[in-house]
Amino acid sequence: MDEERRSVRVAIIGAGFAGLGMAIRLKQEGEHDFVVLERADSVGGTWRDNSYPGCAVDVQSHLYSFSFAPNPDWSHLFSPQQEIWDYQQRLVREHGLESHLRLGHEVLGGEWDADAARWRLQTSAGPVEAAFLVSGMGPLSNPIPPDIPGLESFAGTCFHSARWEHEHPIAGRRVAVIGTGSSAAQFVPAIAPEVERLVLFQRTPGWIIPRFNRRITRLERLLYRRFPAVQRAVRKKQMVQREGMGLVLKSPVRAKLIEAVCRARLKQQVPDPVLREKLTPTYRAGCKRIIVADDWYPALGRPNVDVVTDAITEVVPEGVRTADGTVHAVDTLILGTGFEIMPVADPLRGRDGVPLAERWAGGREAYLGTAVAGYPNYFMLVGPNTGTGHTSVLLYAEAQIEYVLQCLAHVARTGARSIEVREERQRAYSAGLREQLDGTVWLEGGCRSWYLDAGGGSSVLWPGTTFAFTKLLAQLDPADYVLDEAPAREPVAA
Ligand code: NAP
Numbered sequence: 158m159d160e161e162r163r164s165v166r167v168a169i170i171g172a173g174f175a176g177l178g179m180a181i182r183l184k185q186e187g188e189h190d191f192v193v194l195e196r197a198d199s200v201g202g203t204w205r206d207n208s209y210p211g212c213a214v215d216v217q218s219h220l221y222s223f224s225f226a227p228n229p230d231w232s233h234l235f236s237p238q239q240e241i242w243d244y245q246q247r248l249v250r251e252h253g254l255e256s257h258l259r260l261g262h263e264v265l266g267g268e269w270d271a272d273a274a275r276w277r278l279q280t281s282a283g284p285v286e287a288a289f290l291v292s293g294m295g296p297l298s299n300p301i302p303p304d305i306p307g308l309e310s311f312a313g314t315c316f317h318s319a320r321w322e323h324e325h326p327i328a329g330r331r332v333a334v335i336g337t338g339s340s341a342a343q344f345v346p347a348i349a350p351e352v353e354r355l356v357l358f359q360r361t362p363g364w365i366i367p368r369f370n371r372r373i374t375r376l377e378r379l380l381y382r383r384f385p386a387v388q389r390a391v392r393k394k395q396m397v398q399r400e401g402m403g404l405v406l407k408s409p410v411r412a413k414l415i416e417a418v419c420r421a422r423l424k425q426q427v428p429d430p431v432l433r434e435k436l437t438p439t440y441r442a443g444c445k446r447i448i449v450a451d452d453w454y455p456a457l458g459r460p461n462v463d464v465v466t467d468a469i470t471e472v473v474p475e476g477v478r479t480a481d482g483t484v485h486a487v488d489t490l491i492l493g494t495g496f497e498i499m500p501v502a503d504p505l506r507g508r509d510g511v512p513l514a515e516r517w518a519g520g521r522e523a524y525l526g527t528a529v530a531g532y533p534n535y536f537m538l539v540g541p542n543t544g545t546g547h548t549s550v551l552l553y554a555e556a557q558i559e560y561v562l563q564c565l566a567h568v569a570r571t572g573a574r575s576i577e578v579r580e581e582r583q584r585a586y587s588a589g590l591r592e593q594l595d596g597t598v599w600l601e602g603g604c605r606s607w608y609l610d611a612g613g614g615s616s617v618l619w620p621g622t623t624f625a626f627t628k629l630l631a632q633l634d635p636a637d638y639v640l641d642e643a644p645a646r647e648p649v650a651a
Pocket of ligand 1: 213214215216297303304305318335336337338339340341343358359360361446469493494495496605606607
């Protein structure tokens with residue numbers, strides 16, 4: 158990076174969906190003094206990293222793309238990973254973001270310099286400083302291996318679903334898969350027909366709802382291209398339908414409606430009563446993230462697939478040992494075991510020099526999921542309590558991006574140097590969230606999931622509707638924030 162670009166008005170962390178969206182909107186608002194710091198050597202975030210067979214979005218593509226950058230050419234209702242990644246790369250080209258990208262710049266740490274009113278960042282490619290810092294780091298970007306004894310001893314090939322080893326051909330292999338979340342639900346059906354044998358280790362069965370994917374016809378695509386309002390209307394309809402499902406799912410009582418649909422499908426797709434029993438969840442639907450799949454149950458019913466529900470005790474060089482003493486011998490071990498949740502901004506030190514991770518030791522909280530008291534000029538996209546199990550996370554990111562733009566405009570308009578949310582507003586907001594989360598299926602549905610914090614409660618999920626979130630962020634209330642004016646200058650002698 159050339160010297161002058163080491164100091165910018167806005168630094169964005171991460172070139173995934175959130176970071177790219179922020180960059181596009183900054184440009185559209187006439188702000189060009191920004192960089193996007195990305196640790197990898199290409200853009201895309203989770204849609205670059207997750208390239209496992211069968212990877213596709215499980216929210217309709219019209220919703221899982223930006224309203225300000227619609228794509229009339231999605232091939233399917235739920236498009237595959239490569240198409241989503243292509244869309245992201247096209248956004249970079251079409252919005253002229255190349256010169257703003259700083260690839261290979263992992264943010265290792267950062268401090269708020271109150272005197273200069275700037276963030277001083279250490280990156281893997283040298284220091285960068287910025288007046289404003291926007292994190293688009295993504296809540297599910299770092300894969301975690303399971304805490305299983307002996308994992309390192311495995312003699313075959315072992316990889317995480319988000320780090321798929323494509324150079325390791327899967328055809329004809331004896332494969333063990335650990336995990337039955339949304340990722341496994343996509344790659345297991347994709348590889349099951351190719352492998353010699355697949356042993357699926359299931360700790361908790363998921364509730365599965367149908368996806369009903371289909372190709373988007375040429376006529377539809379033509380219509381979207383010629384009449385963008387039609388695509389907007391379809392998007393809106395999908396959004397409203399998903400909100401309806403979200404409302405049903407949120408309540409443990411109403412969730413039983415979804416369960417009835419899921420059970421009927423399980424019965425239809427899994428004739429074997431023993432397997433069906435294994436695959437029947439014992440907690441309320443929606444408690445964990447619901448899985449959207451048409452081909453999961455048929456894949457598990459294949460003669461070359463075994464679903465093992467005995468607990469894993471250890472991994473040994475030749476395979477996986479379960480509590481009954483059986484060693485399931487395999488040559489490939491695939492970990493569909495999920496991600497570290499919200500590793501957001503751990504290295505950042507705020508106004509008091511306290512790392513955010515330490516500030517959050519008792520629980521993560523951010524005002525509107527976006528601003529944190531003690532961390533001036535710092536904004537998070539897809540921060541605490543912006544998660545959703547029923548619709549597109551991009552709807553939330555977009556609302557936040559617009560909100561951040563309002564904050565930047567407010568600072569510029571008032572001539573202030575920095576903006577920081579009032580601690581009491583953040584506290585009151587978080588207390589309100591906790592109240593709304595009480596009694597929801599996520600807390601009361603009888604499961605453990607990555608939605609929940611170690612001490613109970615959830616700093617992941619938004620408890621209301623998407624409309625409520627968008628409305629809340631639509632208008633910045635200046636009273637929520639403290640502005641720091643620039644120190645008065647000595648009069649210049651004539
Ligand atoms: P996940 O939902 O966290 O699932 C991890 C799985 O691994 C669970 O079945 C878990 O069992 C199991 N597991 C973890 N540690 C284990 C251990 N030590 N022994 C046995 N089993 C273990 O991870 P994911 O499937 O990668 O999905 C993560 C999130 O990514 C999803 O919830 C979703 O938000 C997102 N995603 C989205 C899409 C999309 O299309 N938009 C696709 C894929 C993923 P337990 O359930 O018992 O904990």
